[in-house]
Amino acid sequence: MIYAPISRLPSFLPDIKPLRDYISTLDENCPLGRREIDGDSIYSAVAEYDTKTPEDAVLESHREYIDIQIVLSGRELGRIVPCDGLEIISDDPAKDLVLYRKPAKFAAEFTLDRSLVAVFLAHDAHCTQIMIGNERKKTKKAVIKVRKNIFEDFFASVLD
Secondary structure (H helix, E strand, C coil), X not given: CEEEEHHHHHHHCCCCHHHHHHHHHCCCXXXXXXXXXXXXXXXXXXXXXXXXXXXXXXXXXXCCEEEEEEEEECCEEEEEXXXXXXXXXXXXXXXXXXXXXXXXXXXXXXXXXXCEEEEECCCEEEEEEECCCCCCCEEEEEEEEEEHHHHHXXXXXXXX
């Protein structure tokens, strides 16, 4: 997982102009729904929802895509734990979605709001959309899906 101020996002993004251009347009007025950024290699889904109780939030990971999650309005809690050793409830390769039974303890808990970004890698089981405190709040978020090989190639070039 990468968790950082949104201002730091360009430093850990592949230099793909359509991706960077799209991210620069994101704000609370973005239309809801799916938008292709670079074919099926990079796309975005913008959704608006009420935050959930921790019990109702879903623990998931993805094998083929990296998630870049940017809250456009509102705020939420998230939790993360490595996938290794978790009990798989459902694995749907067509949707690139693996669901897990929640563990007794998570590795970390974090807040997402307009000032922060979270990037979830393939080994990160993540649970987001959790309400802060005892009140559900309307939240709008963009989840940008980037094929994991694009990030792997980018990080390999940075580390060489």
